[in-house]
Structure formats: structure tokens, C-alpha cells
Amino acid sequence: MTEYITRMGDGRTVTMTREQIYEDAMAGMADGADAAQVPSLSDEDIEQIVDIICNKNRIVAVERGHEVILTEDGGPHKFMLDSGSCCNGVEMGRIDVMETIERGIGFDTFELTTTDYSIKPVKPIVGPEMTAMQQAAMRLTVPCLYGAMPNMGLYYSPDGAHLNPADLMREFRIEEAQQNAEAAAEQLTRDIVYVSESMMSAGADGFNFDNTASAGDAEFVATLRGVEQLRKDYPGAYITMGMAAENVLGIHGEIEYDGQIVAGLYPNDQVKLCEKAGANIFGAVVNTNTSRSFAWNVARAATIVKDCVKNSNIPVHANMGMGVCGVPMLETPPIDCVTRASKIMAEVACVDGI
Amino acid sequence: MFVAHYMASGMGGLRTSGDLVARMQFTKKMRLNEAKEYVAKKLGVTTFEMSDEQIMRELREELRIGVVTGVPKAPRGISAKMNIEDLLGIKMNSCEFFRSLINKR
Numbered sequence: 001m002t003e004y005i006t007r008m009g010d011g012r013t014v015t016m017t018r019e020q021i022y023e024d025a026m027a028g029m030a031d032g033a034d035a036a037q038v039p040s041l042s043d044e045d046i047e048q049i050v051d052i053i054c055n056k057n058r059i060v061a062v063e064r065g066h067e068v069i070l071t072e073d074g075g076p077h078k079f080m081l082d083s084g085s086c087c088n089g090v091e092m093g094r095i096d097v098m099e100t101i102e103r104g105i106g107f108d109t110f111e112l113t114t115t116d117y118s119i120k121p122v123k124p125i126v127g128p129e130m131t132a133m134q135q136a137a138m139r140l141t142v143p144c145l146y147g148a149m150p151n152m153g154l155y156y157s158p159d160g161a162h163l164n165p166a167d168l169m170r171e172f173r174i175e176e177a178q179q180n181a182e183a184a185a186e187q188l189t190r191d192i193v194y195v196s197e198s199m200m201s202a203g204a205d206g207f208n209f210d211n212t213a214s215a216g217d218a219e220f221v222a223t224l225r226g227v228e229q230l231r232k233d234y235p236g237a238y239i240t241m242g243m244a245a246e247n248v249l250g251i252h253g254e255i256e257y258d259g260q261i262v263a264g265l266y267p268n269d270q271v272k273l274c275e276k277a278g279a280n281i282f283g284a285v286v287n288t289n290t291s292r293s294f295a296w297n298v299a300r301a302a303t304i305v306k307d308c309v310k311n312s313n314i315p316v317h318a319n320m321g322m323g324v325c326g327v328p329m330l331e332t333p334p335i336d337c338v339t340r341a342s343k344i345m346a347e348v349a350c351v352d353g354i
Numbered sequence: 355m356f357v358a359h360y361m362a363s364g365m366g367g368l369r370t371s372g373d374l375v376a377r378m379q380f381t382k383k384m385r386l387n388e389a390k391e392y393v394a395k396k397l398g399v400t401t402f403e404m405s406d407e408q409i410m411r412e413l414r415e416e417l418r419i420g421v422v423t424g425v426p427k428a429p430r431g432i433s434a435k436m437n438i439e440d441l442l443g444i445k446m447n448s449c450e451f452f453r454s455l456i457n458k459r
Contacts, residue, residue, distance in 0.1 A: 059361065065402045067365040068386060069376045072356070103422050106360045108372035109380075137448040139431045141420035141438075142373040143380060144448065203451035206380060236447055238380035280380045315379040315386065320359065327355075335358040342362035352379060352386040354359055 004054045007337050009297050010290035011328040021295045022050050028296035032286070032303035036246070036266035041303050045348050049302065052340050053295050059339040068346045069353035070106075071281065071317050073210040073242055075113030075147050086322065086331050095136050102142050108353075111147035111208050112136045118151035119188065120160075122195045130202035137203030143238055146199035147208035150192060150226075152219035155184035162187075165218075165251055181252045185222035192226030197233055206238025206280070214244035216251030217263040220270075224257045224277040231278025241274045242283025242319055243267070246304065267308040267316075275314045281353070282316050284308050288323045298326030298341050306349040315352035318345045368422040370410040371397065374442060381444045396441055417441060 003015040016024070025046055033040045041049075052060060062068075072078070074087075076097035082089030090097075098110050112133055114122055122129055129146075136144050156164040162184040165177035196207040207230065213220035227239055248270065250263030257273055265273070267284040274282045286301035301318075305325065309316045323329030326341035345351045365372030371393055378389035390401045397417075403409045414421050419441060420434030429437060432452050439449055 059358070061361060062363045065405065066363070067372075067405045068363050069372060069379060069389075070356075070359055070364045070367070071376070078356075101356065102368060105356045106364055106367045106369050106372070107356065108365055108367045108376040134451075137432070137451065141430050141434045142367055143376050200447060201451075203448045205446055205448050234447065236381070236445060236450075238447075280383050314383045315389075321355065333355055333358075338355055338358040339362035342359050346363040352389075353376075354363060 004056070006053055007294045007328055007334060008290065009288045009292050009294065009328055011330040011334055011337075014293070016293065016295070018050065018054055021053050021293075022046070024293045024295040025049050025053075025299035028292065028298070028300035029303045031296075032300035036268060036304045036307065038266075038268055038304060038307035041299070041306065041348070045302070045306075046299065048348055049295070049299050049344055052343055053298070055340075058336055060343050061339060062343050062346045066347055068351060069108045069315075069317070071109045071208075071240060071353055072107060072111070073147055073208060073321070074117065075111040076101075077113050077115060077117060081115065094132065095139055098136060098140055098144070102140055107142065109143040109145065110140060111145040112204075113147045117147070117210070118149045118154055119191050119195050120151065120154045122148055123191060126195060126198050130198055133199050133202040133204050137205070143205045145206045145208045145238060145240065146196070146204045147210055148195065149211040149214065150188055150209060150219050150223045151211065152184055152188050152215035152222060155187055156180070160184065178252050178254065181216075181218035182255065185218040185255070188219065188222040189225045189229070192223065193229045196226065196230045200230070200234045200237055206240070208240040208242065210242045210283075211244040212241050213248050216249040218252045218255050220248050220262050221255050221257045224273055227274070227277040227279055238281075239279045240281040240283060240317075241279040242317075243270060243285040246286045267304055268311050271308055271312045271314070271316060275312070280314060282308075282312060282314055283319045284316055284325075285319045286325050288327060288329045290329050294326065294328065294337050294340070298344050301325040301341070302344055302349045305345065305351060309350050309352070317353035318349065318351045320345065320354050365405055366407065366410075368414070368420055369407050371404040374419075374438065375404075377438070377442060377444065377446075393442070396443075
């Protein structure tokens with residue numbers, strides 16, 4: 001029986017028969033449909049996914065005319081930072097990197113970021129960041145946003161002023177944990193408004209809230225409130241909200257946005273709140289399971305994202321960096337899987353962008 | 355990874371018309387096909403042709419909306435964006451900011 005070269009979710013090369021790939025794709029789809037409570041893919045969708053995975057070429061691509069928009073997160077620091085993990089460690093100026101990617105790598109948008117890629121660390125350096133934003137806005141032709149993670153973890157002790165809900169919950173101080181999460185959320189919202197509006201006043205086309213809800217449901221609500229205010233003050237701002245994970249962790253458990261408890265929401269419901277708050281583009285995330293095959297992971301991701309795209313009124317861009325939406329979880333994601341996942345998201349899940 | 359996504363499914367940014375389609379997704383919350391159709395109509399090409407480097411390279415230079423190669427005197431950056439505003443019938447915050455910096459006589 002013919003064996004096809006494919007990979008596991010951690011990037012290891014394995015060989016599987018077409019039947020095994022089909023079975024894994026069906027199992028991944030069923031898991032995704034169950035987790036997010038969304039419909040299964042059609043038989044044609046699954047056959048298309050299996051055909052793409054079994055393509056014997058090293059890389060694959062969409063048909064001409066099926067291209068999608070590429071946005072990104074991390075900005076020039078994906079190229080510059082030497083973090084010991086995922087960045088390239090190239091020492092050059094930020095705007096030089098941005099022009100290189102605009103003109104050399106064909107991205108449709110880009111963003112300015114700072115080394116410590118979170119809202120809170122931008123506050124004390126907001127002046128120089130506004131100067132850099134002004135220069136970037138003058139030099140780039142593609143839409144140029146400023147990007148930072150809300151990262152509410154920085155507002156808890158030992159880094160921040162509020163007690164850490166995880167520590168409090170271990171001591172069964174549940175109400176106190178919720179109060180601290182709410183207080184941190186209020187502070188984060190104020191900082192989001194301050195930083196994002198500072199950048200808009202310096203010529204940014206918009207703001208990318210990356211890795212939203214990394215600290216759970218209270219962070220998601222804080223970011224939604226910040227986006228709401230930014231939209232009121234800058235009606236023309238380009239606002240992207242990209243998520244941290246496929247579902248919102250219920251660290252608080254009961255916090256609401258617009259009358260809805262946000263803990264546990266999956267992309268098809270997350271997108272509705274982001275739209276309500278005023279986002280223009282929603283970045284959907286589906287986590288990669290490293291011990292499952294690429295077929296299992298990418299079919300699961302396509303199932304969840306396809307329903308999100310179908311039920312959204314705003315463009316949906318699938319987050320497709322390392323370890324999300326079918327892409328294996330390693331620092332140098334293999335291009336055979338990246339291109340296959342990219343094509344599957346564009347042609348099966350029908351995303352508006354990546 | 356940027357390169358892999360561009361090769362697999364990217365519109366091409368400044369090489370073609372991806373930045374223009376992205377602007378309509380942001381400005382009017384247009385979904386992909388609607389944004390492509392809007393931009394294609396403004397460019398006077400089909401939605402298939404708008405991702406064709408051979409067609410778009412010359413058209414972008416002619417429309418003065420920024421080109422990816424080093425063409426002397428061709429607008430890029432803020433000057434190209436101001437021409438894109440006119441082409442697409444939109445306003446951009448970066449251009450509004452630039453206009454606010456100028457002492458008009």
C-alpha cells in the first residue's frame with residue numbers, strides 16, 4: 001500500500017497510508033466539532049484535505065485567483081529578536097526590517113512593535129515609540145499598524161500591583177481572586193486606551209491586539225472594553241484582535257462582556273464579541289496537539305475555523321504561526337506542513353486572510 | 355514562515371494589490387471576495403488579474419500607488435498612500451496625520 005510522507009504535531013516526519021490520513025482527518029474533525037460545538041466538514045472537504053496532504057510535492061499552493069490577505073504579529077522583532085527560541089536574531093533597525101518585509105516578502109500589512117511586546121512595557125517608552133511610529137507611517141506603503149499583546153499577567157504580582165488569581169484560588173480565596181482579576185482588567189483597559197490612542201495620534205493606521213486573552217477571560221473583557229473605546233475615539237482605526245488560544249480560559253469564571261460570560265468561548269462566539277466591540281479583523285486560533293498527526297490537527301482546525309468564517313460579519317484571518325491552526329509546534333515549522341495548512345485554510349475553511 | 359505563507363496563499367502585497375485589498379478589509383470590514391471585487395473595479399482589472407505580478411507591476415507605476423522595485427521618482431510611502439486614498443475613495447489615519455503636520459499656505 002502506498003505510504004505518504006507527513007508529520008506529527010511536533011514536526012516529526014512519519015509515513016502514513018491514505019486510509020490512515022483519512023481516518024486521522026475524520027477523527028480530528030470530530031474532535032473539533034465536539035469541542036467547539038460546530039458542524040462537521042462535508043465529505044468533499046475531508047477528501048480535499050486528504051488530497052492536499054497526500055500531494056507528493058514538497059510544497060503546495062492555492063489555485064491562482066484563490067489568494068488571501070496576509071497579516072502578521074510580532075512585527076520586525078520576529079526578524080530581529082534573539083530570544084533563544086523563535087526569532088532570527090538579526091541586528092538591524094526596525095523600520096529597515098519593515099521595509100524589507102514589505103518589499104521583499106510580499107506581506108499585505110505590517111506592524112511596528114517593541115522588544116517587550118506587551119501593552120504595559122510600552123507605557124514608559126510611549127514617546128520614542130510614537131516617534132518611531134511616525135517614521136514608519138511615512139515610509140511604508142502597506143497598512144502599518146502598531147502591535148502589542150494585552151498580556152494581563154504583567155499586572156499581577158510579582159510584576160504588577162494585583163494579587164495573582166491563580167495563587168489565591170489555590171488557597172480557595174475565590175472571591176478575592178475574582179476581585180483582583182477585575183481590578184487588573186480595569187487597569188489594563190486604561191493602558192490599552194492610552195497606548196493605542198497614542199499610536200493613532202502619531203500616524204498608525206491601526207492597532208493589532210495580539211495574543212488576546214492569554215491570561216484568561218478577564219483579559220479578554222479588558223481588551224474588548226479597550227477596543228470599544230479606541231473605536232469610539234478613532235472611528236477609522238484598523239483594529240485586529242488575534243486570540244491566544246482556541247478557547248477563553250475561565251480564570252475569573254463569571255466575568256461578562258455585553259451580558260455574556262466569556263469563559264469557555266470558542267472562535268465562532270469570540271468573533272461576535274470582537275465585532276461588537278469594534279474590531280475590523282478577527283484572528284482565530286486553534287491549538288496544535290503535538291502527539292497527534294498533521295492530518296488530525298489540520299482537519300480539526302479547519303472544522304472550527306470554517307464555522308467561525310461562516311458566522312462572522314467581519315474578515316477572519318487564521319493565526320498560522322508555530323503550533324496553531326494545523327502548523328506543527330516547533331521553532332522552524334516545516335514548509336511542507338505550513339504550505340499545506342495555508343492552502344487548507346484558504347480553500348477549505350475559506351478564510352479572508354492568514 | 356512568512357515566505358512559506360506568501361508562496362502558498364499570499365496575494366503579494368506591493369508586488370500586486372494585496373495591500374489595497376487589505377485596506378478595504380480594514381476600512382469597510384469587507385470580506386475577501388467583496389474587497390477583491392471593489393479593488394479590481396477601481397483598478398480596472400479582473401479579480402484574477404489583480405494578483406498577477408506582470409499586470410500589476412506596470413499598473414501600480416502608472417497609477418503612482420507604490421511599486422516594489424526601485425523606480426526613480428516613483429511615489430512610495432506616504433506619497434503613494436495619498437494616491438491610494440484617492441483611488442479607493444477612503445481616508446487613512448496615516449495620511450490624515452501627515453496632512454495635520456503641514457503648514458498650509
